Amino acid sequence: MGSTGEENPAAPPPKLPIPGKRNILITSALPYVNNVPHLGNIIGSVLSADVFARFCRLRGYNAIYICGTDEYGTATETKAMEDNCSPKEICDKYHVIHKDVYKWFDISFDNFGRTSTPQQTEACQAIFKKLLDNNWLIENTMQQPYCDTCKRFLADRLVEGTCPFEGCNYESARGDQCENCGKLLNATDLKDPKCKVCRNAPQIRDTNHLFLDLPALRNKLEEYINNMSVAGSWSQNAIQATHAWLKEGLKVRCITRDLKWGVPVPLERFKEKVFYVWFDAPIGYVSITSCYTNEWEQWWKNPENVELYQFMGKDNVPFHTVMFPSTLLGTGENWTLMKTISVTEYLNYESGKFSKSKGIGVFGNDAKDTNIPVEVWRYYLLTNRPEVSDTLFTWADLQAKSNNELLNNLGNFINRVLSFIAKPPGQGYGSIVPDANGAESHQLTKTLAEKVGKYVEQYLEAMEKVKLKQGLKTAMSISSEGNAYLQESQFWKLYKEDQPSCSIVMRTSVGLVHLLACLLEPFMPSFSVEVNKQLNLQPEKHISLCDEKGDVDRARRPWEIIPAGHKIGSPNPLFKELKDDEVEFFRSKFAGSQADRIIRAEAEAAKTAEQLKKTKISVDGGGKKQKSAKSTAGAKSKTTAEPEISIARLDIRVGKITKVQKHPDADALYVEEIDVGEVQPRTVVSGLVKHIPLEEMQERMVCVLCNLKPVAMRGIKSHAMVLCASTSDNTKVELVEPPKSAKIGERVAFPGFEGEPDDVLNPKKKVWETVQVDLHTNTELVACYKDIPFTTSAGICTVSSIQSGSIR
């Protein structure tokens, strides 16, 4: 395989294994591309692997961390079909979203790639050919639903029907699994099956597929599992899940699919098929490494010198302990097989499960929007990492941990130390770290140093075994010890009564501050950067945890960590209190599904707009006719006649789309900037993605209804509406177009219906809804209100092909 050639020339050269060093290759389960990752996904894979990668780098190991989006397969094809775009477009969009979320979470990948690359095709096909040459593949005929209308075989999840299990009989069971009873299914078992796309009943047809002969590979596989699970100290949950598979008896596993979006099977008679996503996804680790360096084989075909650590949630285990190793073993090549697997159980959300498909829980982008700093998020997720059993995310727990552990313990310790040192001479040390003569014989300090030494040992032991939660807890204990030490020493009294002892306490404490910044760096890198800034230490001076450099020994003599005479920077509080009302706000904001939240947000926005309007009316006391009618005298206004409902009350203007893009959170919507003759263009959201290609929207002249009440659509406020004609069945939609030479911003006229438009149409009066009934195109393709054409200074407005359509 070659390199992508896309490497950034300014980036450091890719790391390669170094003889004699510990070379550690770290991967986290490739997140599936079709959605935004939630906090469960983040702690289950990328964040956990990131902590370990950062720890390895601190230890001076030669480590790289590889991940990327898993892009092929049915789920992407289905999502693309739903969104009326290509699978590639779905992948491009979500790859960027994933990348941004992980960037915000400070995930330190050496390469975050993707699986839809030529390198992936090359890697998969090469491995496949080896398996074929070595006779580990079997061809079998399967029966699969085929849709005559859609002219294709249907993936299991594209078939819906009644669950065949007695007592369930759920009518919308998916071909791969029944959501109601949770049982795994074969699409052919469903009663009354239907194609999910066209709702026709599929037929069952024969189709040939290739299978990996796992039973024949069993001996090789078991030898690997037995040796490596001990050598790599696999976690109990990984061992259990693997043995459950072995116990069920290894069966041949199908590695091909009748799909288009995937790596093509390089055999003439299979040329219409692609590899199954679980065959190709783990090979993604290899191909993404090959995009990082041409010398990828030094990492992947070098088991003597490289240790492979893989991180994932529990549902991914058998694919990494059985399927992927069997695939690699079957090639007969000298692959670096997984040494250690770190598996999480599930993080659940408040009272239920995180769900991508149902949109339940807090998602990567939501975390950012809360303004709770990333270090708090990382800390909370890691203290709550589901290492041995499922754990629960609750807002109350996040608040308690943030306030009690980060603010009151860690933040408090650091701030007390640095603020005291920063005080002017006479009250403190004028920011200069004092000396610590006699620290070895200062009893309180000696006792503290012994405890800290032990904690550091325990921290290292836990982290080496990937017991991340334990590592974090141990590091935090050092902060508690620090607080107790400060308290016991009564340093504020010592300052007045025993200056040498006070200096010892302060220099030891500032050493602990630096040690904490180091030990906690894998968990909260942004916190460590800030502490080092407040300590006025350059990042390169950061203490490492290398045995060779003697750093671990130094941790046992904390007064030696920061030299006397060093000038610290300005101390600032590191954490903020999370208040009850904030937490309550988040809890209700993120309750229910994402869809519920959008509805709630829109209702909220409408309410606020209504209130604002009322406020404005009473403040400026009139001017325009609508306002004055209401504001002149409360009771009187009730009797004022509502102006007659006609097109004259609508403010339809000629506009030009100056910019258009897809809505970041809604696949059916565009977000446009439209010039309607005002100082600023208006932002308008339109549901036209399925009907008009993006490039055809660009620079188009349009008719824009400008006095609808602004409304938020999936988080973006739309300040007008683009008028379109549609056929009665809504299958075709076209823009209502003014003549090219019409003036941007001019009001579209309807001769005979003159008059000033309403400032803003009151939704309660249903003006728009009433007028809309009479908006249509005629047989000449002219846009009309009743039978009066939409008229501009340059002529009438038309549509391109829809006759007698309705306009809205």
Ligand SMILES: Nc1ncnc2c1ncn2[C@@H]1O[C@H](COP(=O)(O)OP(=O)(O)OP(=O)(O)O)[C@@H](O)[C@H]1O
């Ligand atoms: N609630 C959770 N807690 C911890 N880890 C999780 C949770 N949900 C998923 N994971 C893990 O997150 C990683 C990435 O998941 P992935 O993107 O494949 O999607 P998924 O949530 O498993 O859903 P799907 O496979 O339906 O797309 C996997 O290793 C998975 O095991």
